[in-house]
Amino acid sequence: MNSVEEFRTGIRDWLRAHLTGEFAGLKGLGGPGREHEAFAERLAWERHLAAHGWTCVGWPKEHGGRGASIEEQIAFHEEYALADAPARVNHIGEQLLGPTLIAYGTPEQKARFLPPIRAVEELWCQGYSEPDAGSDLAAVRTRATRDGDTWVVHGQKIWTSLAHESQWCFVVARTEPGSRRHAGLSYLLVPMDQPGVEVRPITQLTGTSEFNEVFFDGARTDAAHVVGAPGDGWRIAMATLGFERGVSTLGQQVGFRRELEGLIALARRNGAIADPHIRDRLVRSWSGLQTMRANALCGTEPSVAKLYWSHWHRDLGDLAMEVCGAASTVVAGEPYELDTWQRLFLFSRADTIYAGSSEIQRNIIAERVLGLPKEPRP
Numbered sequence: 001m002n003s004v005e006e007f008r009t010g011i012r013d014w015l016r017a018h019l020t021g022e023f024a025g026l027k028g029l030g031g032p033g034r035e036h037e038a039f040a041e042r043l044a045w046e047r048h049l050a051a052h053g054w055t056c057v058g059w060p061k062e063h064g065g066r067g068a069s070i071e072e073q074i075a076f077h078e079e080y081a082l083a084d085a086p087a088r089v090n091h092i093g094e095q096l097l098g099p100t101l102i103a104y105g106t107p108e109q110k111a112r113f114l115p116p117i118r119a120v121e122e123l124w125c126q127g128y129s130e131p132d133a134g135s136d137l138a139a140v141r142t143r144a145t146r147d148g149d150t151w152v153v154h155g156q157k158i159w160t161s162l163a164h165e166s167q168w169c170f171v172v173a174r175t176e177p178g179s180r181r182h183a184g185l186s187y188l189l190v191p192m193d194q195p196g197v198e199v200r201p202i203t204q205l206t207g208t209s210e211f212n213e214v215f216f217d218g219a220r221t222d223a224a225h226v227v228g229a230p231g232d233g234w235r236i237a238m239a240t241l242g243f244e245r246g247v248s249t250l251g252q253q254v255g256f257r258r259e260l261e262g263l264i265a266l267a268r269r270n271g272a273i274a275d276p277h278i279r280d281r282l283v284r285s286w287s288g289l290q291t292m293r294a295n296a297l298c299g300t301e302p303s304v305a306k307l308y309w310s311h312w313h314r315d316l317g318d319l320a321m322e323v324c325g326a327a328s329t330v331v332a333g334e335p336y337e338l339d340t341w342q343r344l345f346l347f348s349r350a351d352t353i354y355a356g357s358s359e360i361q362r363n364i365i366a367e368r369v370l371g372l373p374k375e376p377r378p
Helices: 003-018 021-026 039-051 070-082 091-104 107-118 233-244 249-270 276-297 302-329 340-350 358-369
Strands: 124-127 143-147 150-157 168-174 185-191 197-201 212-222
Touching: 003 070, 021 039, 070 249, 091 107, 091 124, 091 168, 091 233, 124 212, 143 168, 150 168, 150 185, 168 233, 185 212, 185 233, 249 276, 249 302, 249 340, 276 302, 302 340, 302 358
Parallel strands: 124 168
Antiparallel strands: 143 150, 150 212, 168 185, 197 212
């Protein structure tokens, strides 16, 4: 047995042994549109993972990780999803900020922030999007000014996942007055539990509120809590986005496969599979999923991968409504209880918007990958 298979067997056996007792009821809970489910219990589960060395598996050993290879990380995320383990609560800290600090942080920043991320003692959220600067990150207006040994932050962020549960936020802010677009931005680490920070939940189509608005009105953070040099925030922010679209998406695809298999089973039960149009769409969904996996394994350009999976998943939501037929228009219970397929349909509307809208991804592919002329800018 090679090392990757040994690693895969190890996490599979561990999950089988530990997703029991108090944690058995967490199987399948959480995930997009369902982040509210058993959050405290899922946090306890993730701390249990940490206590046994199963968080941050891809981090270098000197930073508390297992130093797992890409192949081993893929095995971890696939086995975790196949075990139907609960959705992770520390994804933003572990998969986004942690690798960013390992690559660009100072020794002091690594010593301060990496251990609490690995132990799931501090949760993080991402302060990128703004009301007038969604996927156009270079248009941010949130500003930060230096005041002695601190940065003072003013502005608003939106669509901030799990801000109401987080202790820290990494914030892209404009720190050079008069700067425009990519210049003059800085990447700041800002504590959430302080005067000057207000979090307001956003109620979504699903009736849940894992997204938030965050208002900074004189919030402060230590002068040393800037990653990279002041003014170098664009480069650091782009690196974080690259980490966001890494190997953890293989686990996401296992979830997609489970959804597709469930939809096929429903189509067989209710007879919808006899419709040639629906049958053709189910086959196309299956082949699309194989393409998605192949692209992920060969390291496809991140913008291409994001564009592909988000439209595939949104189309699956549409297909689910076709398979369900007229019943899809009636809620499962009062006042607004949704079934699995209704929630998939409604939440997948957001897939092509969050983490970089499809329009932005197409521009990136056109300009940076294909070398086409840039769009005129105002």
